[in-house]
Amino acid sequence: MTFTVVAASYRHRERQRSAPYRTVMAGVTFGGVAVFLGFVGILTMFGQREVIAETLSLAHLTIAMSAFFAGLWVTHASSRTGLAARVAQGLGAGTVAGALIALLALSIHLFKLRRVFIALKKDLLDILTFEQSIGAAVAVLVIGGALCGLLGAALYLMPRKLRRPLVVGLTWAFFVGLFQELIQLMLQYEFLMKFRELFFTWDGLKPQGALIVFAAAAVTAAAWQAYRPRYDSFRENATPGQARMLLGFKILIGLVLIIGFPAFAGNFIGQVLMLVGLYVLMGMGLNLELGLAGLLDLGFVAFFAVGAYTTALLTSNADIAIANMSFWQALPIAVVLSVVIGVLFGIPVLKVRGDYLAVATLGLGEIVRVLVLSDFAAPVLGGAQGVLGIPRPSIGGFEFNDPVDLFYITLVASAVAAYFAWRLENSRLGRAWTAIRDDEDVAQALGINLVNVKLLAYGLGAGFAGVAGAIFAVMLASIFPHSFQLLISINVLALLIVGGMGSLPGVVVGAAALIGLPELLREFGEYRFLFYGLVIVVMMRLKAEGLWPSAARRRERMLEEESRAAIEAELRGGASR
Amino acid sequence: MAVLEADNLHVFYGNIHALRGLSLEVGKDEIVTLIGANGAGKTTTLNTISSILAPAEGEVRFEGDALTDVPPHDVVGRGIVQVPEGRRIFGRLTVGENLRMGAFLRTGKREVRQSEEHVLTMFPVLRERIRQVAGTLSGGEQQMLAMARGLMSKPRVLLLDEPSMGLAPMLVETIFEAVLAIRNEGVPVLLVEQNAFMALQIADRGYVVETGEIVLEGPGRELLENDEVKRAYLG
Ligand SMILES: Nc1ncnc2c1ncn2[C@@H]1O[C@H](COP(=O)(O)OP(=O)(O)OP(=O)(O)O)[C@@H](O)[C@H]1O
Ligand SMILES: [Mg+2]
Numbered sequence: 001m002t003f004t005v006v007a008a009s010y011r012h013r014e015r016q017r018s019a020p021y022r023t024v025m026a027g028v029t030f031g032g033v034a035v036f037l038g039f040v041g042i043l044t045m046f047g048q049r050e051v052i053a054e055t056l057s058l059a060h061l062t063i064a065m066s067a068f069f070a071g072l073w074v075t076h077a078s079s080r081t082g083l084a085a086r087v088a089q090g091l092g093a094g095t096v097a098g099a100l101i102a103l104l105a106l107s108i109h110l111f112k113l114r115r116v117f118i119a120l121k122k123d124l125l126d127i128l129t130f131e132q133s134i135g136a137a138v139a140v141l142v143i144g145g146a147l148c149g150l151l152g153a154a155l156y157l158m159p160r161k162l163r164r165p166l167v168v169g170l171t172w173a174f175f176v177g178l179f180q181e182l183i184q185l186m187l188q189y190e191f192l193m194k195f196r197e198l199f200f201t202w203d204g205l206k207p208q209g210a211l212i213v214f215a216a217a218a219v220t221a222a223a224w225q226a227y228r229p230r231y232d233s234f235r236e237n238a239t240p241g242q243a244r245m246l247l248g249f250k251i252l253i254g255l256v257l258i259i260g261f262p263a264f265a266g267n268f269i270g271q272v273l274m275l276v277g278l279y280v281l282m283g284m285g286l287n288l289e290l291g292l293a294g295l296l297d298l299g300f301v302a303f304f305a306v307g308a309y310t311t312a313l314l315t316s317n318a319d320i321a322i323a324n325m326s327f328w329q330a331l332p333i334a335v336v337l338s339v340v341i342g343v344l345f346g347i348p349v350l351k352v353r354g355d356y357l358a359v360a361t362l363g364l365g366e367i368v369r370v371l372v373l374s375d376f377a378a379p380v381l382g383g384a385q386g387v388l389g390i391p392r393p394s395i396g397g398f399e400f401n402d403p404v405d406l407f408y409i410t411l412v413a414s415a416v417a418a419y420f421a422w423r424l425e426n427s428r429l430g431r432a433w434t435a436i437r438d439d440e441d442v443a444q445a446l447g448i449n450l451v452n453v454k455l456l457a458y459g460l461g462a463g464f465a466g467v468a469g470a471i472f473a474v475m476l477a478s479i480f481p482h483s484f485q486l487l488i489s490i491n492v493l494a495l496l497i498v499g500g501m502g503s504l505p506g507v508v509v510g511a512a513a514l515i516g517l518p519e520l521l522r523e524f525g526e527y528r529f530l531f532y533g534l535v536i537v538v539m540m541r542l543k544a545e546g547l548w549p550s551a552a553r554r555r556e557r558m559l560e561e562e563s564r565a566a567i568e569a570e571l572r573g574g575a576s577r
Numbered sequence: 578m579a580v581l582e583a584d585n586l587h588v589f590y591g592n593i594h595a596l597r598g599l600s601l602e603v604g605k606d607e608i609v610t611l612i613g614a615n616g617a618g619k620t621t622t623l624n625t626i627s628s629i630l631a632p633a634e635g636e637v638r639f640e641g642d643a644l645t646d647v648p649p650h651d652v653v654g655r656g657i658v659q660v661p662e663g664r665r666i667f668g669r670l671t672v673g674e675n676l677r678m679g680a681f682l683r684t685g686k687r688e689v690r691q692s693e694e695h696v697l698t699m700f701p702v703l704r705e706r707i708r709q710v711a712g713t714l715s716g717g718e719q720q721m722l723a724m725a726r727g728l729m730s731k732p733r734v735l736l737l738d739e740p741s742m743g744l745a746p747m748l749v750e751t752i753f754e755a756v757l758a759i760r761n762e763g764v765p766v767l768l769v770e771q772n773a774f775m776a777l778q779i780a781d782r783g784y785v786v787e788t789g790e791i792v793l794e795g796p797g798r799e800l801l802e803n804d805e806v807k808r809a810y811l812g
Contacts, residue, residue: 428681431677431678431681432681434667434670434678435667435678435681438667438668438669438670439665439667441629441661441665442661442665442666442667444629444649444650444653445627445649445653445658445659445660445661445727446653446678446679446681446682446726446730447650447651447653447654447681447682447730448650448681449648449650450650552669552670555710556669556710559710559713
């Protein structure tokens with residue numbers, strides 16, 4: 001726990017920095033983010049996306065937000081200064097951020113920067129100047145920045161009762177605006193016409209729509225806040241019967257949402273949800289290997305490929321197919337074969353530990369991909385041409401053709417897999433995995449058979465990926481070697497890290513955040529991985545245990561926080577003495 | 578009659594000849610201590626008995642059966658339980674979870690509960706801290722937990738590797754009292770120690786190991802009086 005002490009004293013020192021230093025730093029940091037987004041071209045792209053139709057583009061919102069968060073952050077970091085000083089600091093930080101962006105506008109105006117930085121051209125200048133003269137723009141940016149910084153400080157300082165509804169309302173309005181196309185797509189039904197026109201034009205969210213969304217969300221949040229204590233006391237005093245009913249009710253709502261929503265929302269959303277589902281399946285598999293047993297595996301995509309190719313070869317009507325089974329007959333075979341491959345995969349790396357394991361599994365995964373692509377295996381696996389003509393699954397006369405139909409298959413598979421994973425986690429085997437994760441030698445000294453336990457981790461983990469692969473094959477109706485890149489392994493690993501290692505709900509949250517969100521924001525295409533990397537770095541700085549940490553991690557974190565608080569109290573006491 | 582016998586063990590790490598024909602015995606109801614300088618081969622001996630290392634020559638016998646080719650987890654299954662040196666507890670699990678890990682090979686729920694009750698009576702500090710995350714225990718508490726966890730496997734012979742390392746004299750005494758209690762319950766103990774004075778006081782018999790060989794053996798009291806031992810280990 002010495003680590004905690006170091007971290008806490010470091011924080012303590014940070015707080016000791018002078019107020020002007022903090023103010024300028026906050027402005028430079030957040031303004032710098034906006035400037036950076038300008039340099040790489042993201043701001044220009046944001047300019048084309050309107051959060052509120054013909055009123056507010058995402059680019060302008062980003063600029064305003066950089067000043068806003070500079071003000072908010074500096075207010076947060078100066079918790080021990082007076083009220084007036086904090087407001088002044090907020091104002092200052094916002095001004096600095098605005099000035100930095102104004103400087104960018106000025107530089108683009110004065111110099112031909114686009115020769116080096118191709119994103120710094122007229123479109124960006126138009127955004128930064130609001131299509132006004134450069135002098136007016138600089139004034140607007142600096143003064144606007146100051147105002148936004150002030151608002152940030154105000155938001156932080158206002159009473160919680162007011163802040164919560166405001167934040168909730170704004171967040172909702174923002175997301176409805178951002179995803180307006182998707183939402184409009186869902187409101188295609190004739191009887192919803194009037195409703196849709198209230199909020200949206202064809203181009204985006206109307207200002208009045210934004211206002212309504214904001215008001216509705218804010219009022220709901222305020223009402224919930226007022227009602228919350230009563231609800232909490234009800235929950236605490238509930239009889240077991242009532243508690244069970246409450247839980248049942250929640251589960252019911254959840255079920256209705258997850259089952260009803262995709263059917264209502266249509267095929268695009270269905271497709272995205274299905275992809276999320278496939279990653280949830282793979283995430284649960286890798287979670288057994290890495291989260292529970294602590295075996296890092298960068299070749300995980302190999303098992304996904306085994307599931308997909310087995311299903312393809314067993315069901316396809318192409319020439320190289322080896323059987324003409326239905327999906328339902330092929331699925332169990334695909335899973336069993338994945339498990340077998342998983343175990344075989346585990347054998348050569350049994351004695352490899354730590355960093356070396358990452359490299360060894362990376363190599364194994366690549367071997368599988370190269371093998372599939374090779375001329376040597378081409379007569380069996382189809383080589384670069386892949387396997388075509390994989391039929392869709394069907395039950396009775398019903399054929400699962402649409403993405404939404406296939407989503408339901410994924411959903412059922414995920415639910416079954418989740419149950420299985422949950423049982424495993426709490427089984428003897430699960431405990432053995434936890435033991436080898438923490439200390440292999442001691443685990444052995446307690447009578448745990450390292451070989452069996454490790455191979456089972458690889459095998460069972462692979463089984464989950466096999467299910468995902470099988471569904472993936474019928475989803476695409478044809479598969480190619482290039483679908484099974486290292487990137488998939490890395491995605492699965494990243495979603496575990498973001499969601500929270502060793503936590504089942506974390507897998508779902510991680511998949512939704514890392515796979516679902518970018519999929520919904522497809523047009524951001526080429527910048528996807530930039531955001532991806534950014535999210536992971538920020539996560540590691542702020543919430544290293546993941547969005548939905550496992551119980552053990554949460555416990556650890558709590559302990560750390562407690563000791564940190566204790567240390568800070570101690571230091572503060574010492575300072576005032 | 579000896580419960581555990583090591584017979585003429587030769588162990589190599591690459592070309593380092595770590596054990597050179599080492600033999601020892603642990604009898605029923607005995608505390609046997611193995612003392613020696615750093616690097617003499619004490620841990621190596623325990624690891625060979627636990628089957629983690631395979632001897633190039635010689636064999637280990639437990640209740641008359643040779644343990645050659647028995648994998649380490651089966652050795653534990655037979656009742657030879659080692660508490661490794663350096664307080665290696667599962668730092669992220671709670672004290673209770675650590676104890677239950679110790680009972681990994683056992684099936685009877687009620688018996689496991691009884692064992693848990695038993696070790697918690699032996700180490701009352703652990704009962705107070707049953708829900709605490711083990712990594713936050715003090716060094717002495719961690720050592721007690723490591724021993725308690727070993728006992729949860731229901732050993733028929735217990736191998737302890739330097740349980741007193743780095744502990745204050747008070748705690749060393751607690752640990753050694755526990756060793757006596759374990760023996761009195763009928764579990765023989767093979768105790769590896771650097772703290773030769775304390776170890777020889779409670780041991781029924783002792784062995785002195787030097788560069789992989791036993792150079793001296795005898796009853797604990799006798800070794801305490803031995804001039805060579807006094808010079809080399811008791812200062
Ligand atoms: N894995 C290994 N590889 C190479 N040499 C080793 C290894 N483990 C131990 N040795 C060597 O074998 C010899 C005996 O080591 P061992 O760990 O048994 O000593 P020890 O008596 O337990 O010492 P200590 O009291 O310091 O724990 C030492 O010379 C050591 O350097
Ligand atoms: Mg040693």
